[in-house]
Amino acid sequence: MAAGTSRSPEAIFSSSSSPHSNWIYDVFLCFRGEDTRTNFTDHLYFALRDAGIKIFKDDKELRKGEDLASELLLTIQRSRISVIVFSRNYAASRWCLEELVAIMECRRIVTQLVLPIFYDVDPSDVRNQTGSFAKAFTKYEEHYMLDMDKVLKWRRALREAANLSGWNLKKTTDGHEAKFIRKIVEEILRKLNSTHLFIALYPVGVDSRVQDMAFWLNVGAGNIRMVGILGMGGIGKTTIAKAIYNQFFQGFEGKSFLANVRETSKESRGQVLLQEQLLSDILKTSEIKINSVDRGISIIKERLCNKAVLVILDDVDQMEQLNALVRRRDWFGSGSRIIITTRDEHLLKELEVDSVYTVTPMNDNESLELFSWHAFRNSFPTEDYIDLSRSVVAYCGGLPLALEVLGSFLFSRSMLEWKSALDKLKRIPHEQIQKKLRISFDRLSDNTEKDIFLDISCFFIGMDKDYVVKILDGCGFFAKIGINVLIQRCLLKVSGTNEFAMHDLLRDMGREIVREKHPNEPGKWSRLWRHEDAFDILTKNEGTKSIEGLTLELPSLNKVSFNSRAFIKMQRLRLLKVDNVRLTGDHKYLSKELRWLCWRGFPLKFMPNNFYLRNLVAIDLQYSNLKRVWKVPKLLEKMKILNLSHSHHLSQTPDFSRLPNLEQLILEDCTSLFEVHHSIGDLSNLVLVNLKDCKCLKSLPRNFYKLKSLETLILSGCSKFDNLADNLGEMESLKTLHADRTAIRRVPFSIVQLKNLKYLSLCGSKGSPSKSLPSLFWSWISLRKSPNSVNLLPVTLQGLNSLTHLCLRECNLSDDVIPTDLWSLCSLQILDLRCNSFESLPSRLGGLSNLQDLRLNHCKKLKSILDLPSSLIFLDARNCTALDRMPNLSKLSNMLGLLLGNCRKLVEIPGLDKRSNPIIYFDAGGCRNLTYTFKKSLLQVHVSFLLI
Numbered sequence: 035m036a037a038g039t040s041r042s043p044e045a046i047f048s049s050s051s052s053p054h055s056n057w058i059y060d061v062f063l064c065f066r067g068e069d070t071r072t073n074f075t076d077h078l079y080f081a082l083r084d085a086g087i088k089i090f091k092d093d094k095e096l097r098k099g100e101d102l103a104s105e106l107l108l109t110i111q112r113s114r115i116s117v118i119v120f121s122r123n124y125a126a127s128r129w130c131l132e133e134l135v136a137i138m139e140c141r142r143i144v145t146q147l148v149l150p151i152f153y154d155v156d157p158s159d160v161r162n163q164t165g166s167f168a169k170a171f172t173k174y175e176e177h178y179m180l181d182m183d184k185v186l187k188w189r190r191a192l193r194e195a196a197n198l199s200g201w202n203l204k205k206t207t208d209g210h211e212a213k214f215i216r217k218i219v220e221e222i223l224r225k226l227n228s229t230h231l232f233i234a235l236y237p238v239g240v241d242s243r244v245q246d247m248a249f250w251l252n253v254g255a256g257n258i259r260m261v262g263i264l265g266m267g268g269i270g271k272t273t274i275a276k277a278i279y280n281q282f283f284q285g286f287e288g289k290s291f292l293a294n295v296r297e298t299s300k301e302s303r304g305q306v307l308l309q310e311q312l313l314s315d316i317l318k319t320s321e322i323k324i325n326s327v328d329r330g331i332s333i334i335k336e337r338l339c340n341k342a343v344l345v346i347l348d349d350v351d352q353m354e355q356l357n358a359l360v361r362r363r364d365w366f367g368s369g370s371r372i373i374i375t376t377r378d379e380h381l382l383k384e385l386e387v388d389s390v391y392t393v394t395p396m397n398d399n400e401s402l403e404l405f406s407w408h409a410f411r412n413s414f415p416t417e418d419y420i421d422l423s424r425s426v427v428a429y430c431g432g433l434p435l436a437l438e439v440l441g442s443f444l445f446s447r448s449m450l451e452w453k454s455a456l457d458k459l460k461r462i463p464h465e466q467i468q469k470k471l472r473i474s475f476d477r478l479s480d481n482t483e484k485d486i487f488l489d490i491s492c493f494f495i496g497m498d499k500d501y502v503v504k505i506l507d508g509c510g511f512f513a514k515i516g517i518n519v520l521i522q523r524c525l526l527k528v529s530g531t532n533e534f535a536m537h538d539l540l541r542d543m544g545r546e547i548v549r550e551k552h553p554n555e556p557g558k559w560s561r562l563w564r565h566e567d568a569f570d571i572l573t574k575n576e577g578t579k580s581i582e583g584l585t586l587e588l589p590s591l592n593k594v595s596f597n598s599r600a601f602i603k604m605q606r607l608r609l610l611k612v613d614n615v616r617l618t619g620d621h622k623y624l625s626k627e628l629r630w631l632c633w634r635g636f637p638l639k640f641m642p643n644n645f646y647l648r649n650l651v652a653i654d655l656q657y658s659n660l661k662r663v664w665k666v667p668k669l670l671e672k673m674k675i676l677n678l679s680h681s682h683h684l685s686q687t688p689d690f691s692r693l694p695n696l697e698q699l700i701l702e703d704c705t706s707l708f709e710v711h712h713s714i715g716d717l718s719n720l721v722l723v724n725l726k727d728c729k730c731l732k733s734l735p736r737n738f739y740k741l742k743s744l745e746t747l748i749l750s751g752c753s754k755f756d757n758l759a760d761n762l763g764e765m766e767s768l769k770t771l772h773a774d775r776t777a778i779r780r781v782p783f784s785i786v787q788l789k790n791l792k793y794l795s796l797c798g799s800k801g802s803p804s805k806s807l808p809s810l811f812w813s814w815i816s817l818r819k820s821p822n823s824v825n826l827l828p829v830t831l832q833g834l835n836s837l838t839h840l841c842l843r844e845c846n847l848s849d850d851v852i853p854t855d856l857w858s859l860c861s862l863q864i865l866d867l868r869c870n871s872f873e874s875l876p877s878r879l880g881g882l883s884n885l886q887d888l889r890l891n892h893c894k895k896l897k898s899i900l901d902l903p904s905s906l907i908f909l910d911a912r913n914c915t916a917l918d919r920m921p922n923l924s925k926l927s928n929m930l931g932l933l934l935g936n937c938r939k940l941v942e943i944p945g946l947d948k949r950s951n952p953i954i955y956f957d958a959g960g961c962r963n964l965t966y967t968f969k970k971s972l973l974q975v976h977v978s979f980l981l982i
Contacts, residue, residue: 059090060226062113064133069121074153074211078119081215085223092133106133111140115147115222118195120160125170131188138191147225147284150200151218161196163189225284231276231291236407239400239434243270243393244277250389251371253282258363262382263375265393266524266537267471268435271375274393275346278373282344287367288316289344292359296351296473305358306330312359316343327358335365342369350376351477356385377474379522395432395537402427404434408441422452429459431538439466462549463542471543474523485509486516487525490534491544492563493583493609499532501652504674504697508629508651509608557581561609572600583609590614590635590657598623621645629672633658639683640665648672656680663688671695679703679724690714698722702748705729715740726772727751734759743767750774750795763787774798774841780825786833794834795841797866799826825851832858841866843889848872857881865889873897873916880904890914891933902926912936912957924948936960 061082065075075091082089090109110116116137124130140146152160159165174185201221207213233240250261263271276291283289290312298304309330313322317337324330343366347359360372376382382390396404405427406415415423426444430436443464444452478484486506494502499517506513520526527535545563552558556567557576561583568586571577573596581604588594590613598619601607607625611632622644629651636658641647643666652675660681667689674695678684679702690696690713697719701707708730714720715737721744725731732754739761745768749755756777763784768791775798785791826845831837831853838861847870856865857878865882866889867875873895880901890896891912898919902909908931911917917937923929924945934940935957942965943958958964 057112057114058088058109059113060087060115061089061222062110062116062137063089063091063119064116064130064137065091065119066121066124066127066130068127069123070119070153074215075119077211078117078151078215078218081219082222085219087219087222087226107136110136111146113146114226115149116140117149117151117218117222118200119151119153120155120157120196121153122155122166123170124155124160125163125167125188125192128174131191134195135187135191138194141285148195148198149222150195150198152200152202152204154203157196157202160192163192167192230280233276233280234273236404237273237277238404238407239396240270240273240277243274244281247274247278247391248281250391251278251282251373253285253371254369256368258366258368258370258372259389260360260363260372260374260385260387262379262385262387262390263373263393264379264382264390264524265377266433266540267377267474268433268467268539269393269395269524270434271393272348273434275348275373275375279344279346282371286344286369286371287341288318288338290315291346291348293348295347295355296349299352299355305355308355308359309334312345313337316341316345331358331361331365334359338366339364341367343367344371344373346373346375348375350374350381351378353381353384356381361385377477377524379524380519396434396437397432398427401430401432401437405430405437405441408438409444411445418449419452422449422456425456426452429456429538433467433537433539435470436464436467436539439464463539463546467539468543468546471540472547474525475543475547478519478523482511483516483519486511486513487520488544488548488561489583489609490520490526491536491541492548492561493585493611495534495536495541497534499528499534501675501698502534505609505630505651508649508672508674569594572596575600577601577604579603579605582606585609585611586615587611587613587634588615593635593637601625631655636660641668651675653677658684660684662686667692674698674719676700682706685709687711687714690717693717695719698724700724701728702726703728707731710734710738712737714738717741718743720744721767722746724748725752728755729753731755733757736761739764741765746770748772749776752776758782760784766790769793769836771795778826781827783828785828786831788834790836791834792836792861793839794837795839796826796845797841797843798845800846827851827853829853830855830858834859836861838863838884840864842870843868844870846871849874852876860884863887868892868910871895875899875901877901886928904928907931908955909933915939920944927951929953931955933957934961938962941965 063075063079065071079089079091090113092106118134118137137148141148156165159167163171171185171189174188175182201214201218203209203211203214206217247261247263251259263275265271279289279291292308292311295308298308301307305327306324309324309327310322313333314320322333324333345360345366347355350356356374366372374382374385374387379390402415402423403413405423406412409423410416426440427437430440444455475484475487478487489506490502503513503517506516517526521528525536525540529535548559548561556562557571557578558580560580562568562571562581563585565586568584572586577600584607593614593616595616595618598617598621602623604625606627608627609630610628611630614635615633616637621642624645626646627649628647629649631650631652632654634654634656636655639659639661641664647653647668647670649672650670651672653673654677656677656679658678658681660678661683662685663678669692671694673693674697676693676696676698677700679700682705684701684704685706685708687701687707687710689711694717696717699720699722702724703726705728707728710731712735715735720741723744723746726748727750729752731752733756736759739759742765744765747768747770750772751774753775754777756779758778758781760782761784762782763786765788768788770793771791772795774795778796778799781796826847832855837859840859840862843866847867849872852872854876856876859882862882862885864887865885868889869892872893874897878901880903882903883905885903885905886907888902888906888908889910891910891914894913894915896914897916899911899917900919900921902921904926905928906926907928909929910933912933912935914937916939918939918941920940920943922945923943927950930953932953933955934943936959938960940961941963
């Protein structure tokens with residue numbers, strides 16, 4: 035074969051697709067032509083060909099140079115097995131040695147099986163380059179004196195190949211070539227016939243996921259690793275596991291792929307059958323019989339503890355299965371890899387696997403390609419069906435199972451049939467998809483876990499986890515453990531913002547479980563989540579005792595009335611969410627089992643006295659017409675959450691002594707609220723109070739500040755609120771205090787006692803004149819201040835050791851009122867001082883060892899920044915028009931963003947051109963006084979965003 039342009043094996047291998055889907059040959063035969071072409075190799079070639087093995091033999095003798103052609107490299111890669119015939123003069127051929135290097139590289143990259151044959155040569159001569167091999171390398175070292183790396187590559191490849199298991203003519207059949215060749219052919223046939231698993235008809239996206247898994251497996255390392263493949267049903271776990279098996283099994287002494295472990299375990303003696311299959315696969319014998327699981331464990335430990343094996347357990351759902359087959363690493367030999375596919379993360383944790391590969395849904399391009407192969411037998415939809423195909427793909431949400439099932443179902447159907455199928459899917463999931471996904475639901479251990487899943491899939495997707503947990507706990511569902519089980523079973527997710535998320539097909543599966551028993555009688559469903567069904571039930575008075583949850587959301591302009599008697603039969607109703615609905619008649623007909631009442635736009639001025647609320651855990655009456663909550667206070671001992679936000683007529687809060695276990699009080703934008711009942715100070719479980727934009731509220735009751743459990747207090751936008759009590763420091767659990775745009779004159783000194791405070795925001799609070807300071811000490815301090823300065827903050831903040839965020843934007847702060855010991859805030863990460871009046875920053879600012887983000891923009895009197903902490907990542911000082919001095923930035927190695935736009939007096943930025951790390955975001959637009967020398971030096975600074 036003629037040589038072409040040289041390319042490295044790595045480049046050839048990485049540029050081609052997976053070898054398993056592109057095999058051309060079963061065997062690639064590598065040999066020294068002058069030694070064996072007309073005898074042994076020729077006989078071996080024809081024996082393999084006659085056995086039906088597709089073989090490549092490189093017969094070309096003339097070479098143009100010493101580098102392998104790209105075509106030959108690809109041929110090596112696309113051969114399932116490489117057979118190397120080592121002969122006496124093998125090393126005399128530079129071409130053979132280059133070919134050997136490529137073969138061994140292929141073995142490393144795609145774990146190809148390499149089988150050496152030692153023909154008339156001792157393996158030790160090959161391994162150590164002695165005998166005839168020594169003579170060849172003596173010449174090479176003289177010839178390649180300036181390129182010893184090439185010689186070392188050849189030596190390393192010979193040593194690695196000679197250490198592999200193969201055949202030695204002298205020792206295998208006492209030199210009888212015919213017997214020797216027959217034995218080789220039999221062994222190769224056995225390896226070819228017992229190996230690869232069918233992966234998928236169209237293995238789209240498999241290769242990239244196998245590469246990801248390869249990182250976690252680290253095949254070839256001597257340790258024993260257990261790796262889990264985790265994901266929801268139909269996500270492709272088994273497909274990936276089979277591809278992993280095909281790619282790596284040849285590098286192990288034994289291998290076993292145990293498919294359908296869950297189903298096999300259901301059979302009589304199921305676990306024993308799995309043990310027998312495991313041993314049979316690895317030991318290559320069918321004679322092992324096991325009479326009990328315990329005996330099987332002993333045999334596995336005895337027979338496999340010295341073997342490097344690849345074991346894959348597919349679809350595991352019980353710990354007993356793992357206990358019977360792979361419970362401990364020391365059951366297997368060094369270098370072994372154990373892979374478990376499952377929908378249950380807890381099993382992997384209990385087994386203490388080394389790592390877990392979580393399978394993610396396919397991206398849009400992969401999804402469209404896989405769907406198209408099944409629907410059109412092509413990689414892309416036909417032109418008329420592109421939009422419809424994208425709609426189906428969006429519905430599938432990257433789930434391979436759904437893409438394959440729906441693609442096959444829609445194959446060769448008309449456009450009208452496609453549209454009809456899509457409409458149907460919006461109401462009724464496909465049976466085949468439903469059946470596969472439902473396995474996870476059916477495996478839940480009890481009805482409380484199933485009820486939690488059904489409640490969330492029907493009502494709570496996108497809602498705050500902690501909020502929902504309180505409601506479900508109130509229903510007696512033990513929600514904390516139940517939700518954790520659902521997450522571990524890949525049925526539920528929690529987003530970064532602590533909200534519930536669920537794959538759309540799992541959501542539809544849950545809703546179909548509710549619907550399927552009475553598909554045409556919504557009144558008999560346990561949950562009504564579709565507005566049209568709920569509307570019909572309430573209109574026609576067809577509710578039954580089966581209904582446990584109902585939601586009906588109507589636009590505010592279309593308020594609809596129903597007779598309260600429509601609820602009379604819904605005696606088990608726990609969850610009720612209605613928007614902009616009016617009820618006529620007596621509210622006593624609503625269920626006494628209600629735990630969650632979410633009634634947006636509640637039309638009445640008071641809650642009716644005969645409305646039974648004693649079992650309620652959460653009341654959400656946002657945008658209500660309430661003036662007061664109750665005329666006669668009610669004892670609601672189970673109430674934990676009260677949300678009356680945007681109730682613009684509400685003037686007073688209820689008597690909290692009747693809500694003794696309240697945890698969250700949310701009264702945002704209650705613009706008429708002027709008083710908070712003094713009994714709030716007795717709520718020992720209260721953790722959140724949100725009074726944002728309550729514009730008539732001036733203060734809080736004195737005993738409010740005795741709340742020991744309160745973690746979050748929000749007063750932002752309370753424009754008349756002018757006083758935080760001196761005993762603020764007694765709120766020992768307070769973590770977050772938002773008081774932006776208030777009339778607060780000063781923050782009490784006791785704030786430094788809040789050891790748990792993490793977030794303090796006082797933006798837009800202007801503070802009080804210095805003369806209002808009370809004590810002689812504070813009066814003395816005030817004499818040092820300018821006439822226009824304000825004392826919003828205490829003279830020191832030392833003690834706020836947990837504070838991570840401090841926001842003081844637009845507080846009219848001047849130099850003499852900024853606490854000089856800001857540096858003492860050892861946990862501070864974000865400091866926002868925008869739009870203030872100081873001329874310089876406090877000294878020792880560099881002592882803020884955790885500060886990452888400093889905002890100073892629009893501080894138009896700021897003249898100098900003398901010190902910055904080395905931890906700083908982002909500095910925004912735009913529109914600081916008086917700024918003329920910056921510190922040396924060369925040692926701020928963490929800084930990624932520097933914004934100095936419109937700092938007109940700035941002449942230089944010391945150290946910017948001497949930094950070792952790049953600044954990614956840089957803005958010096960409008961800095962017209964920067965020197966020419968400095969601007970020229972900026973050309974040497976690596977930045978991604980540069981404005982000068």
